[in-house]
Amino acid sequence: MVLHLSNFHLEGGAGVAAARLHRALLKSNVESQLLVSKPTHEELGVSGLSHHGLESRKALARFIGERLYFYPQEKDASVRFAFSPAEFGADISNHPLVQQADIIHLHWINFGFLSIDSLDKLFLLGKPIVWTLHDMWTFTGGCHYSRGCENFLTHCQYCPYLAKPEEYDISFRQFERKQEIYKKAKMALISPSQWLDNLVKKAALTVGIASLSIPNCIDTDLFKPLEKTEIRRRLNLPVSKKLILFAGANTSDPRKGFIYFKQALEKIGLLASEIEVMVLGKANPKMMAAFPLPVHYLGKISSPAKMVEAYNAADMIVVPSLEDNLPNTIMEAMSCGTPAVGFATGGIPEMIDHQVNGYIALQASAHSLAEGIEWVLEDQNNARMSENARTKVLETYAESIVAAQYQQLYQSLLSHE
Incomplete structure (x- = not known):
């Protein structure tokens, strides 16, 4: 035993x-x-x-x-x-x-x-x-x-x-x-x-x-792709916008790199009017104030089924951690067919294959993170990477x-x- x-x-x-x-x-x-x-x-x-x-x-x-x-x-x-x-x-x-x-x-x-x-x-x-x-x-x-x-x-x-x-x-x-x-x-x-x-x-x-x-x-039968439009309607999220998910457990923890995420969104160019943000986890109200884009705060979710819905509602997930091992959030999102963007730190580059199922940004660079977000959200890139993300999880995790x-x-x- x-x-x-x-x-x-x-x-x-x-x-x-x-x-x-x-x-x-x-x-x-x-x-x-x-x-x-x-x-x-x-x-x-x-x-x-x-x-x-x-x-x-x-x-x-x-x-x-x-x-x-x-x-x-x-x-x-x-x-x-x-x-x-x-x-x-x-x-x-x-x-x-x-x-x-x-x-x-x-x-x-x-x-x-x-x-x-x-x-x-x-x-x-x-x-x-x-x-x-x-x-x-x-x-x-x-x-x-x-x-x-x-x-x-x-x-x-x-x-x-x-x-x-x-x-x-x-x-x-x-x-x-x-x-x-x-x-x-x-x-x-x-x-x-x-x-x-x-x-x-x-x-x-x-x-x-x-x-x-x-x-x-990860249980790939639970964390799997679902119909995005239907879920967004159920969660009262905009159907026509590009939604970016930040799923940090604590936005005030410097190690989670939330400040780089905020700075990256301030640098987004032509796509800015099309983008809104979903925040999953414990958020600091002060850090959420004066956010550069509209925010949908989902709070702390413990139900796996509701987590699957959140991942499926998003077009991508951003994990700007400055130190991390093998983040569950990236694995969960990718298992749902949601591409990921993160810094080249810890085990993150082992999960995200650059420009295959997501984007690896230069460590602690808001500019590089912004470039990655824009690249992933391009329609022709997003559809291909969604399939690749799911395949990576099925074959590895x-x-x-x-x-x-x-x-x-x-x-x-x-x-x-």
């Missing part, structure tokens, strides 16, 4: 990716269980640590403990949730599912779900460990994305996320602790993108650990393809015990 461990069930990109892999494995007749802090809803093979009020309060206390531990050390509020000290977490080494598991498969385990001590106790069980990395935390001294800092290549210290970076600061201590416990683990590190796998192979903490890249997966890669990995690990 494979036991997946993820703080979140169907929240956030990492939680969604973990749940999708669990479902894909079940469809491929692999015995799979997913243990989360608290399930979003009931689902086959999904269990929660928090079954009643006391456990829920303990989980909240662990989360608060994490934040309070880091709060006096943070540089400013912008890094508050971008660094995880992993000082607080549940000890699940004696949990029945952990004891029954043949393989323990880690996903995103921060924010008080598992601590470094929790990981140490899991590693000491001697079971094969698979760890799918959804950001950089596994090989840093605490940050989820390094924002250009390369200390993780040698040894984390003088961390730029801290108010007082020092030689033996919190990042140094976490790095040392990870170095100590990783020696005890029979572990394979899996990166959804080649970009992240390349960092794993260079990072000082993980350079000697077996690693490879296996992408996240379909559930059966990804599940088979993980099955091969599991069998390899078990045969070497």
Whole structure:
């Protein structure tokens, strides 16, 4: 039995990716269980640590403990949730599912779900460990994305996320602790993108650990092309306009690059009168004010069926992230036949084939992003790329393809015990 461990069930990109892999494995007749802090809803093979009020309060206390531990050390509020000290977490080494598991498969385990001590106790069980990395935390001294800092290549210290970076600061201590416990683990590190796998192979903490890249997966029977005009009418969206979708989880997060999206739209030329914008996710009202084009704010959508409608209503999606792994939003949009535009960063260029199923813009260039938007929206380009986008997902990210890669990995690990 494979036991997946993820703080979140169907929240956030990492939680969604973990749940999708669990479902894909079940469809491929692999015995799979997913243990989360608290399930979003009931689902086959999904269990929660928090079954009643006391456990829920303990989980909240662990989360608060994490934040309070880091709060006096943070540089400013912008890094508050971008660094995880992993000082607080549940000890699940004696949990029945952990004891029954043949393989323990880690996903995103921060924010008080598992601590470094929790990981140490899991590693000491001697079971094969698979760890799918959804950001950089596994090989840093605490940050989820390094924002250009390369200390993780040698040894984390003088961390730029801290108010007082020092030689033996919190990042140094976490790095040392990870170095100590990783020696005890029979572990394979899996990166959804080649970009992240390349960092794993260079990072000082993980350079000697077996690693490879296996992408996240998606249900292509759910995320599929639908009739655009009908959906727009249903959502009260203009039928005759070209609609651009921005699906950032938080428009105020600098890493999501919303400012570049806004600047790019200000540079749009002749097409401007034909374009309107759809925003999906948590939007900052101040950032939406004085927007250069009409905006249709869809809010936060958790229903997969409604997400499919939003992707199908759009002519394209723009993902201007400055750092990202393998964004679910691009995969979801492309699976619905919606071309994508993004910067040449992280795993995005692995998903978007330039001028085949979308457009890769120069990193942090609003001008290049504007050029990409205009190019994709040309009628002759858009129709061709829509078909190519769907084909890329079917051939690369379909559930059966990804599940088979993980099955091969599991069998390899078990045969070497």
